[in-house]
Every structure is written in C-alpha cells, then in structure tokens.
Amino acid sequence: MSAVLQRSAMSEKVALQGAIRIEDVVKIYDPEGAAVMAVDHCSLDIPAGEICMIVGPSGCGKTTLLNAIAGFHSITSGKIYLDDKLLCGPGKPMAEPGSDRIVVFQNGALFPWKTNLENVAFGPLMQGKMGKKEIYEKARSMMADAGLSGTEHNYPGEVSSGLRRRVEIVRALMNNPKVLLFDEPYRALDSLTKSVMHEALLEIYYKNKVTIFFITHDLEEAIFLGHRLVIMTSRPCKPKKILDIDIPHPRDYSVLTSPRFRELMDETIEVVHEEAKKAFAAGEKEG
Amino acid sequence: MKITGLRKTLFSRATLRAVIALSVFLVLWEIGSQSKQWLGFTVPWIGQVPAPTAVLKAWVELLSDPGYWQSWYMSTLRVLAGFFAAMLIGIPLGLFMAVNRTFNGLAFPSFEILRPIPPLAWVPASIIFWPTQELSIAFVTFLGAFFTVVINVLGGAKSIDVRFFQSAQSMGSSQWDVFRRVVLPATLPSIVVGSAVGMGITWEVVVAAEMISGGGGGGGSGGGLGFFIWNSYVGGSYEQIVVGMISIGIAGFACSELLRTLGGYFTPWLKKR
Amino acid sequence: MDQLVTLLKRAMPFQMVPDDTLKAIAGLAKYESHAQGDVIYHIGDYADDIYIVSSGSVQHTLGIGTQATHLDKTMRSGDVFGWAAVLENQRSRLAKTVCLERTELIRINGEDLINLFKASPALGDVVMSRFATMINKEFTLPEAVAAQVPHFTQAQATMATMATGLTLTMFRVSQWLKSPKPYLMLIGFSILLGIWYFTVEVWKLPRFEDMPGLTVVVKELFSKDPTYGLSLYTPEYYQHVWVSLRRIGIAFFLATILGVPLGLFLGWSKTFREYVFPVFETLRPIPILAWVPLAILMFSGSETPVIYLTFLASFFATALNTMLGVETIDESYSRAASCLGASKWQTFREVIVPGAMPFIFTGLQISIGVAWFSLVAGEMVSGQFGLGYVINTSYTMVRYPTIVIGMVTLGAVGYTTSAMVRMAGDYMMQWRVRELALGGR
C-alpha cells in the first residue's frame, strides 16, 4: 500500500515536469554532398503531462525530431529545451541521452538475451542508485501492476508482441522518466491487438502522468490517444496544423464510434491525406 | 559528382588511417627484422622474418624470372580446374538434393559423414588413386570447394520462401517452369556466396597440396606457388618465401573479387537502391 | 446512491464505466456489514454474488485443515473478490473468506451484472477484460497458493512438463521412424560402402585395386594385433588422437581469448577499426598453409609452428565473425541502453557482448573447422605425432589402410569438437534456444 502511495506522490511531482520546447529546429543531412533537409524551422511547445501526437507521412522527418530530443542525432540549428534545461542548441548540437527521456522503439528494443524482469530492472541497475534487491522488488510490483505477472522469467522472444510492448513501457517507467518518446511502437501489430494496446497505454498513463511525445501515421490512433495532434508536412518536416482533441479523458474504445471522434477525423483526414499523397507520389520508402 | 566522390574516398579519414596503420605495421616489421643490426639483439619471432625492404628487392628480381610466373600459371590452372569441377558437379547435386526428397534422404547423410574430414587428409589417398600427380592435386582442390558449394546451394534452395512457389503455381506454372524461373534465380545468390568461399578454400588447398606432394610432375620451377614457397624454404632464400606468400594472397584475393563482381552481374536485383 | 457510485468507481473493474451505467450497477448492489470473524463463504459454497470491500478487510484461505494457507493479499477498501460468481464453469467458491475486522461490503449478483453488460457489449468487454487482468494478477501471484490447489502442485506441474517433453520427444522419434528418412539413410550408407567394397575388393577395378579395401580397414581397426601397427587396441592410436586434440585445444583457446575481444573492439570502436582492420585485411587473404615455412623459421622446434598455424586460422575466423556480429546488432539496442542511463562501458558489457553472441558462436564453429583443416596440413608437413602425421607417414611407409583409419578418426573427432562448440553456444544462449524452440515447433 505504501509503495502505491509513494508512487502516486512521485507521479504528481513528476507531472509538473517534462515540458518540451522545440524552437526553430533545422536538420540538414549531408550524404555525399547532397544536402537533404529533414526538419525545416520547426517550433513546438509541449506542456508537461500532455500526450502530444505527431502525425505525418512516413519518411517525413518525424523520427529525426524524436532522435534529436532523445540525443541520438545532432541538429543543424535551433534549440530544444526540457523544463528550461537546454538539451541541444547552438554550441551543443547533440543532446545527452538520459533516463529522463526514454524512447519506446518502433520494433521494440527489449534485450532478447535478458528475461523480462531483467529488462525491466535494467535502467536502475545501470544507474546504480538503488540496491539490487530493492530494484527487483520494484520491478516485480510494477510488472504485476501492468498485468505482467507470470511472465517475469520468460525471455521477450517467448511472449506475444502485445505483451512485449507492455514490458517495454514498464521498463521505461521504472526510471521515473519525465518524457516518454514513442516511435510508432504499434506499427507492426495487427489492428485488433493495437486497439487493446491503446487502452492499456492509457491505463498506464493515468497512473503515471508523464509527458508523451508519440509519433504515428495512424490518424485513428492519434485522435484516440492524444490531447493534442500535430500534423507534419511531408519532407522537410514542420507543423502544418495543430489541433486540440477535446474528448475528455479517461477514454475507452467506445470513443472510437462517438460523433465527436468522427468530427475530428473529418477535420483532419483531408490535411493528412494531402501530405500522404505528396509522399506517396514521390515514392518514398518507408521506415 | 563521381570525381568528387572518388576524391572523397581517397582522402577520407578512413583511408588516411589505413595508410598510417599499414605504414606503422611495415616500419615495425622492418625494425623487428633488422633488430640484430640496428638494436644489437634479435627480437623474438619477427627477428627471423626477412625485412620488407629485402622482400621488395627479391620481388623485383623475381619479376623478370620466368620460373616465378610459371608458378603463378601452374597454381592458377590447378585452382581453376578444381574449382570448375566443383561447380559443375556441386551445383546440380545441391539443387537435386533440394528438389528431390528421396535423393536428399539417400545422399545427404553420407555427404554429412564425409564433410568433416579435412580436404588435406585426402592427399595421400588421392596420390595413390590418381595416375598423375597433377590429377591428384586437382582432385583434392576439387574436394575443398565441393562441400562448400553443395552446402550453400542446398541451403539457399531450401530457404526459398514458400509463397514464391505458391504464387507461381496459382499463375499456372509447370514444374519445369517453377524450377527454371523460381528455384534457379532464387538460389543464385547462395551460389555466388558459396563459390566465393569455395574459391578461398581452393587456394588454401592448392598451396598445401603442392607443398605436401612436392610440386607437379615437372618439378623445380614448374610446381606452382606452394612449391615455390617450399622450395625457397629448402633453398634458404627466405625473402622469396614472403614474396610467395604475398603472391598467393594477391591471387586468392583477385579470384574472389572477380567472382563477386561476376556474381553481382548475375544478380542485379541484389544491388542497393 | 451517490456514495455507492463513488465506491464502485474506486474498484478496478469499474474505473472506466460512465456514471449512468454505474448508477444502474449500484441499483443491483446490496449493502451489508459484518463483524470481525464473520465467514462470508466457505470452500465449495455455490457462488452467486461478487463482493466489493467498502471498509475494513477480509482474508482468503485456500485449502482445508493443516493444508490451509492464507492468501498473501488482504482485501481492503475498493478491492473486489468472489469473482467465481461471474464464471459459468466455476460456480463454487475456491476459498474461505473471513472478515478480519468490522467490514462493510457491497454485494452484486453475478448473473444480474452479466445481464446488465450484455445490454452494452462494448462496455461489457472493457469491464470484463479488466476483471480478467485482475484475476490474472491475484491468482498467479503466490506460488505457495498454487501449490495448495490440487491441480497445480509444483511437483505435479514439473512432472507434467517433463512428461509432455518426453512424449514430445517420443512422438518426434516415432514420426521420424515412420518417415522414409532413416531407411533412405541406411540405403545411402550401404551404397557408399558397397561402392567402396565392390570396386576395390571384388571387381578390383584398375586404380581402385591399389586403394585400401573396406574389409582390410575394418579388420585392421578392430584387430588386437594389427598388421600395420594401428588399431583401437594400440596405445599409439590414442596418443595420436590426444596430441592432435591438445594442439587443437591450445590453438582454439588462444584464438578465442584473443580473437573475440579483438573482434568486439573492432566492431565497437570505429576509430580502432579504421586503424587495425586494414592490416588485418591485408594479412587475411594469405592462405594459412603459405605460412608453414615462415612459421618454422619463426618458431623453433616442431610443436610451436603447428600450433601457431592452427591458431592463426582460428583467430581470423573468430575475430572476423565477432566483428560482423557487433556490426549487425540493431542500433536501437544500444540506444535503448543509453536512454536507460547505461554508461559506454556498461553498454559494451550488457548489450554489445550478448548481442554479438550468436555470431561469435557461428565464428567459433567455423573456427574449429578451419583449425582442423590447418592442423592436418601442419602435421603433414612437420610434427612428430598427430592424425595428420599418421596419414602422411602411412603413405610414405606404404601402410595404406592406416590412412583411412586416420581419415575416419579425423572426421569423427572433428565432428565431435564442433558439436561441443555448438552445445556450449546453446548453453550460453538460453534465450535463443527457447525462442527458436517456440518458433520451430
């Protein structure tokens, strides 16, 4: 019981943190002298505790933006802040990767050579801030909370892909991150599993209010999950339309057929398709 | 665009580092070999190896020696003979094993029993069996490449996606058509890989076989590069050993590269975008 | 009423239910209070209602008499129990439930609840799925509890798994025996040996008649007093095998402890690779056998050159494959590690090394193969003992049958060592074995 209390107290504290400010970011790739602009003067403010959905055609440069925030890629110009702390900007083109911003990857990046429990415990073990026993206890209880009891000693390759995604999210939450960065995590799942995963994600979110930066090209997923929807232009990428989703949380899947949901779909589908067609015509490769 | 690309690779950091590393390697080698004269004591191991400068000198002298080129010619001939025999027998055998289940059940276990025996262990038996030295070397060379080629072809043909067969069937293909236009091209990449690896082994085997059997019937300078090395050792011209080693390295590398280029030409769909 | 609604909302399965439905559920609910020690139900009672704890606490006991065990979790305010009431095939209570203090409960008839949800299947599914998760959580928790329920005894469970494992193996064996494979294999072997026997010893074909025959070889191999001095009964035979094995062992060990780290660093550090790899690549195309004279020059004696040659062959294969292994590790693994706060060194230890493991073991398999290859060559050229030496001296001393004995032994020993490497790999990569077992059923 006390563990639960502690966690909720912690999540409240965390909820005040995790605002991301992207200012005028430009990213130009230079493969063999041919400059390709991936991100074009992109500015975006994400308040703490918001689920911000980034929608755009594949290969438009959304992932570049995510990688810049996570600290995997440098940016050419502009600034990115996390709670007034400069992540990257002039003189510091690349952010340091850290456990305050954790990425959930497109194909999943659970270490296949570690059991689910070892995966979940990985972050704190590496950071060495807690005792080993304490870490494993916490890992067990967090897994139980997410309905993952009984799979602790399985390897990720042994459980279903839906379960794997849940383990990965729990692994991220173990570190009390301020921001979760999702890179199309449900892309490879079939649509039915996906809908179950969406609800599971929301359930976890209601318990741990972290800022979520979520990349997708599934409009339905975007409207169902997000507080706010940012539609990106086809390459180079910058916000084309930003839309508040005024469907109240908590949501469940009956939202999918509600009139307001359909209105929002109608409002955005044209904009999204315009960009998709541009990318489609250009024959962009996916991923 | 192309020229700037070339210039970029030529002057890139990686090339620079490679040049530095190789230079350092050569200098260390030189110092190690000359340690007796320069440092007053012999560095263990490397101290016994002829210095690069001496090797270069010996090589320049050899370039005008027809015997040296004869060795090249002999070895290349044996490699090609063994290699083509292996391809000629190995590819159909591998394909047949992949296609025909009965034959696979019949032949594969026997094949797997013979495979772990190193090709060189066949040398004496081969010398006893074949009437000429030349044939026995060619046979061992053939064995070296044969097992690799068969295993690669078989593996390649077995891993063809079943959907390819199914869609070919549902478009009304005959058996022969499926074999010719699906199995064969789908196996081609593994044939290329198998032959490149097989080529490498062939060179290894040729050198060893030439050393063990003491050169071809001609003896002396007619014995191929392996014999050239052995002869140099027996004759005490140690610089020539290293020249021989480098020559074989170049020959093996060139053959494998040639095969890869050829293979790339036959499998255009594997090229990057 | 509103109080009931608030209470229901706290219970996990109903958290997402809209208020008007909650009101309907509240309409079905009955409110009751119990004193400390009251028994709500016994094991085996008919299950009709599910319960939500309003205040106080209750405890479940599984098993009867000395076998009785308390469930770890004490149910408190907001917890739901008695879910057997909403199951169709499990309508009797599995546990005895007792109030630990003065307790207030809400009870809802399971049947009514189901009927209510049937009216709105969409909502019903959500609630039911939450129920399912909850049951999952509570009833997979304590192993001690599982041990009490007759069906799930730990020992029995293990037995059951073992039994299925055994039957599965038996099943596979019987399937294999039913298939034409084993018979074809035998026919294949007979053909191979038949050709050998007939061509050499019966028909005495030209060229073939010089070869050692099948019966001669077999007789020699099993003879207590071998004509040519080498059989399973002579100590020399085992001495040769031992010498070869020892050389392989030393060379393979050295190649592994030097080759694996080198390969790991080559793959991991770009700078290191750019400096070292060109030298590596320049030396690699030179066939190992071409090193023989130089090796004899460099190392005195006859033992070291042979080991050196064997080592060199293994080393290149191991290092190269390890490097390839590191290069093929998906970038997102090391990215995930850095996200989770792992330092560079920790990433190397926890991600790079295990990630490259499958390739390392492929490399080691190749490495042991080429080690035998060059060992034989080395032993044939120089060396005093060993299987390669046997083959070569048998030839020069015209003891032909022992050539074949040497070859067969080489094949068998070579196969065994590579099988051992494979088994070591399986042992170290349990995750892979289990994954593959799952996929390749």
Added chain:
Amino acid sequence: MTTDISHGLSATSASVSSKVNAGEITVSNVSKSYGAGLFTKEVIKDCSFTIECNKLTVMIGPSGCGKSTLIRLLAGFEKPTTGDIKLGGKPITGPGRDRLVVFQESALFPWMTTYENIMYGPRARGEDTQENRDQADYLLEKVGLTAFRKKYPPQLSGGMQRRAELARAMINNPEVMILDEPFRGLDCMSKELMWEYYAGLYEESRRTNFFVTTDIDEAIFLADRLLIMSNVPGQVRATIEVDLPRPRRLAFVFDSERANAVKMEALSLLHEEAMKSFTGGSKAAADFVEAYSRRSSKAEAG
C-alpha cells in the same frame, strides 16, 4: 451462433437453386487440423460459408484465427481434413489459375523486374503474345508504374510493390481473386490510399474477390459482404451485408451513419474475440472471458 451460420447457408441454397455461378465458392463443413495424435491442433472447425459471385467478400478476425489456413485451402495448396470446397460447383483439387492469391507482404519475385513479374503468368503458360504484352503495358499504366517497369521489387516502395502485385494477379483474368491481408505492413496513410485504389480496380472489373484482413476500417470500406471469424478453431461467427453505395470514397464512407453502425456491430463482436486471444496467456482469465462470451452468445440466441 447457429443462426448466423444458417443465414450464410440460406444464401447459398438460394443462389444454388437459381444457377451455379462460375465464380462462386462454397465452403461446407470444412475442418482442418495439423499434427497427429496427442499434438493435433484444430485450426478450422466445421466452417461453412459462401463467397458470392461478382462480389467483394471480406473476412475479418483476430490474428491466428485460421484465416491464412483457410486461404491455403481455398487456393488448393492444402486439402481440408474434412468437408469440401467447391468453385462453381466443381470441387477444388489443387492450385489453379482460376483462383489467384495475392499474399500478405509482397511475393513479387525479387529477381524479376516489375514488367517481368507482371508477365510471369502469361509466360508460364507460353502465352507471351502481343496482346498480353499490350495488356501488361496497360496494367502498368493503370497502377501508375510505367516509369518503374525496369526496376526490381526491392527498389520500389511498399505501396508500389502492392500495386505491382495487383497488376500481376489481374493480367491472368482469374475467376476469383483471393487476397490475404495484401496491405499489411504498409503505413496507415499509404494503406488508405491503397484502399481507394483497390476499390476502384474492383469496381471496374467486378470480379469475385475474397479479401482477408484484421483491419476493421479496411473491411468496411471495401466489403460487399463481411464475414466475421471466431477465435481458434476458426468458424464464421456472423455475416454482415455492407450495403454502402459504390464507388466508395474515403471521406464519404467514414461519414456515413450506416458505416458507423456496421463498425459498431463488428467491433463489439471482434473485441470479444480479440480479448480471447489477448488474455490467452492466463488460464483463469481465458476461462473467464470464454464463459462471458458463451453467456452473451446464449443471450443473443435466446
């Protein structure tokens, strides 16, 4: 549940009595199991339905419910354990060009150019005629790949590969086209564009099409008839006639009340099935959900 099946059957008998349609597939009481003895796994059990002539029938169900097995049976790559499948009244004995399968993910031959891939069928039958070559050119243009005719499949984007595959199937003029999640793995936006594209191709030819998917929106957008599969062992749980007007356009379809109603109906059925496979990991939970669904289906029947 029984009512749903009989609904499907009554449709069958009605059309059978009038005439046997050339492109109609009837599946009656088909079961398929793999393995033997103790390890038998029944994937499809007593499954009956009809694929009506000149209609686009879409089958939807949770992953692993035996849809792909059913396709292998329809195509004739495998034989059912019991029951029979007939095309135009004749039993299906093996693969044939009257039923063409378009696979999930692309099964284009990577060693052939786009054009060679499209021409594979005619060439395999020795019909490399001018007429067929013209047809190939026409189809290339129709799917917008004229500029890519000499490219190899790995050089095409995912969407282009799927379009090439559609063209490769269509040049053979099959009586029935069978599509096994052909747009799986495409990103959502390319996928939606492919729906419009494919619907257009279908509306032009009006062949008998059988389309299998896990995507509810895809199913409703495309279907004339919607078959909903149950979890393993697979059976048709319900049939829904999707009477939306054609030609269909994305914005229009998703605006319509009728589409929304169909979606709601299908969703509630599917969610239940998905839940079953989702919670399949735990015995208790699986029992639980199964019990629940048994109750609700009983309620529907009664």
